[in-house]
Amino acid sequence: MDPQTQHGGRGPTSHGHVTLAQVARQAGVSAQSVSNALNNPDRVAAETRKRILAAVEELGYEPNLSARALRNRSSSLIAFKMRPARPDKASMLMDDFLYVLNASAVEAGYHLILCHAEDGPAGEIKAYRDLLKKTSIDAFILAETHRNDDRVAALRSWGVPFASFGRSWDGDEDVAWVDVDGRAGTRAATAHVAAQGHTRIGHIGWLEESELGQDRREGWLDACRERGLDTDLQAAVADSLENGRQAAHRMLDAARPATALVCTSDTLALGVMRALHERGLRPGVDVAITGYDDSPTAALVSPGLTTLRQPIDEVGRQLIQAVDNLMAGDPRTPQHVLLEPELIVRDSSLPGRRDTR
Amino acid sequence: MDPQTQHGGRGPTSHGHVTLAQVARQAGVSAQSVSNALNNPDRVAAETRKRILAAVEELGYEPNLSARALRNRSSSLIAFKMRPARPDKASMLMDDFLYVLNASAVEAGYHLILCHAEDGPAGEIKAYRDLLKKTSIDAFILAETHRNDDRVAALRSWGVPFASFGRSWDGDEDVAWVDVDGRAGTRAATAHVAAQGHTRIGHIGWLEESELGQDRREGWLDACRERGLDTDLQAAVADSLENGRQAAHRMLDAARPATALVCTSDTLALGVMRALHERGLRPGVDVAITGYDDSPTAALVSPGLTTLRQPIDEVGRQLIQAVDNLMAGDPRTPQHVLLEPELIVRDSSLPGRRDTR
DNA sequence: CCGACGGCTTTTAACGTTAATATCCACACA
DNA sequence: TGTGTGGATATTAACGTTAAAAGCCGTCGG
Secondary structure (H helix, E strand, O other): OOOOOOOOOOOOOOOOOOOHHHHHHHHOOOHHHHHHHHHOHHHOOHHHHHHHHHHHHHHOOOOOHHHHHHHHOOOOEEEEEOOOOOOOOOOOHHHHHHHHHHHHHHHOOOEEEEEOOOOOHHHHHHHHHHHHHHHOOOEEEEEOOOOOOHHHHHHHHHOOOEEEEOOOOOOOOOOEEEEEOHHHHHHHHHHHHHHOOOOOEEEEEOOOOOHHHHHHHHHHHHHHHHOOOOOOOEEEOOOOHHHHHHHHHHHHHOOOOOOEEEEOOHHHHHHHHHHHHHHOOOEOOOEEEEOOOOOHHHHHOOOOOEEEEOOHHHHHHHHHHHHHHHHOOOOOOOOEEEEOOEEEOOHHHOOOOOOOO | OOOOOOOOOOOOOOOOOOOHHHHHHHHOOOHHHHHHHHHOHHHOOHHHHHHHHHHHHHHOOOOOHHHHHHHHOOOOEEEEEOOOOOOOOOOOHHHHHHHHHHHHHHHOOOEEEEEOOOOOHHHHHHHHHHHHHHHOOOEEEEEOOOOOOHHHHHHHHHOOOEEEEOOOOOOOOOOEEEEEOHHHHHHHHHHHHHHOOOOOEEEEEOOOOOHHHHHHHHHHHHHHHHOOOOOOOEEEOOOOHHHHHHHHHHHHOOOOOOOEEEEOOHHHHHHHHHHHHHHOOOEOOOEEEEOOOOOHHHHHOOOOOEEEEOOHHHHHHHHHHHHHHHHOOOOOOOOEEEEOOEEEOOHHHOOOOOOOO
16 A cells, blocks of 8 residues: 555645644654654664654654643643732732742743632642643642642542642651742841841841741840840731831831841831831941842832842742652652842842942 | 434433433434424424433533534634733733623623734734634734734634724724723813812823823813813823823922822823922822722822723623624614723822821 | 565554534424 | 425544554574
């Protein structure tokens, strides 16, 4: 039988999609051989393979992901759920984060699909379930995981690969995560202001129930203890500018007032700046301030806010690599990656330079 | 033949997916009838339909999108390409925008998929093409379109439904777009400072080649002309804090200096604030400032920055509705929606209240 | 000289859905 | 009694891919 005619392929489809069958016809082989040439190169003869790849190239063949998804129960899709942006929050991490997450995903041969859920963990879990039922998502990326996170439990019980941005603080060793070492970062920020000569260093952080906040607080405690400094000036508040402002006023009204304030977020630090402003005090000169996140705002206010920048690019890359490993059935224990934040020093923590170029 | 056994359905799959065949068996009908009951209700008898829907409910059936995509050449996926966040930019619109875009998409029965491309329009178009070849994307959402946008031309030539955030300024009446009326917004901001008694109102905007920037500038011109004010104080610069700062210095050094500065972005306005700071002038009290975008920073700086908020939620909703209409083959001309921004008045433009609660 | 084997390739069947077509059945009409 | 007719339902085939099985053919060992 003439190999030129024996296989299907009704010529180029009107929609411009090139199929395996068309490539097969062009190369004078069966569709399966084309599939093998692309996915299992060692199953076809080198000579044939060359011919097939030439045909692939010539016709511009791209495998149809829907068909592949149907056949393989695997869609090359990684799902991520965005949270609604909180109005009071300065952090723009999400924007950058999504960008690199997607870039890394594409580089690794996946695509990012966003999922949407009503607020609350129950709604989120339901959304994940629905998505899984209808699309055979390959993996999930979680953000802002916390102790006893129901989402983690759910995904684990379903056996779906996932990785989370944020440690699973309850020691789930079998969960892949990537996180930034807030303790080390806050310790560095505290050390930095101590190096400027400050001895009354206050800390304004989040409520105790936040593992993330507690971790960062420990860094401040570490640095103070290392230097024999008092740790009496501390506040645990919800993350908002107003709370930062009030806490700052309290610490400046203390019998032995703070001369430096280390904050768990830029939002709180900006509240501190507002408090100083109200008192006619100059950030940096009169009171040193540090934040956390390197939100765009930190660079834009005057004076610039000293803060900690999370290596968000690296976080995204590592997360994708983590799920990729999981899906490759990599037998080694799930990845745990703890990255160091970078201290960005600006004028808000420097006594010398007043911001007047 | 016993309807309970005549149809496929090898019992619940191990993966927990429920298929049409399983529902069909449960309801004692064929798979096609189940499909019809869900997609073409009037093709099945009311009685049967009720029975089928009960089975669907009981088994928790959800149609498999991969199979549907393969069969229908339509994936329920809407693609959107993120741009890398520019470090100097205060705007956090993207974050919110994506959230509502996705929420609206899900509500309309779609999912949002992110696409990634090397920088530049050519890379972006190639990315769109690749995505189309492999996934039968239903529609695209573009952002930041400009005159003679190659992406618009490409998508149009391929016949793919799309809608853009941003007008196609070259009068392509057959392109669906949603935009925010920057001219009206800037006019309102200018009118607002004029109402505070300012008569020397400068404008710091983007370079002339930006249609968006030019549109906003027109609003300032409108407001000045309506009041017979001079329009000699204007700057056209690239969007950065430093450029805003320098332009502000120039306008404050003028023979008849500005007492109010209307800016095309929050970033520029924050540069102005830095310039005032450097001169010991007080925003609002000495010089009124307005920005554009209501970036998170605008609310966080002291004093708060008067700015224009884009109804980003509505933009997202309208964009999805636009592509939905296009895909439904709605014969009416593509949607063009021009929304009004909202003037958010804060202390940076108010002489009376000094920020000292 | 026969059977087994191994390398390479093709064939078959299936993933879950749906458009198009075929079948069935009750009823109306000649 | 036969012949349409039309509504409801069932069957077939196809979307593009790939795992599994089967086929082909030359070679090697007994």
